[in-house]
Amino acid sequence: MKATETTIKVEKPVAYIEHKATKSRIPVYIPISWFKRFMLRFCFGLEYNKAE
Numbered sequence: 311m312k313a314t315e316t317t318i319k320v321e322k323p324v325a326y327i328e329h330k331a332t333k334s335r336i337p338v339y340i341p342i343s344w345f346k347r348f349m350l351r352f353c354f355g356l357e358y359n360k361a362e
Contacts, residue, residue, distance in 0.1 A: 325360045 323337035327350065338358070342350075347358040 323361050325358055327356045327358055329354075329356050331355070 321339055323339055324341055325338045327336045327338055328334065336356075342358060350356040350358065
């Protein structure tokens, strides 16, 4: 590899946060605790789904 080249490592998401009404899907790269998942669902209607 030459000195001018750069390598970027793209991480795979651990899970996704989904909003069914708008069909939005946001990737999550760090695991979220059960309480934060509960609050996301209770307050904003976002569902936490683990990646395959």
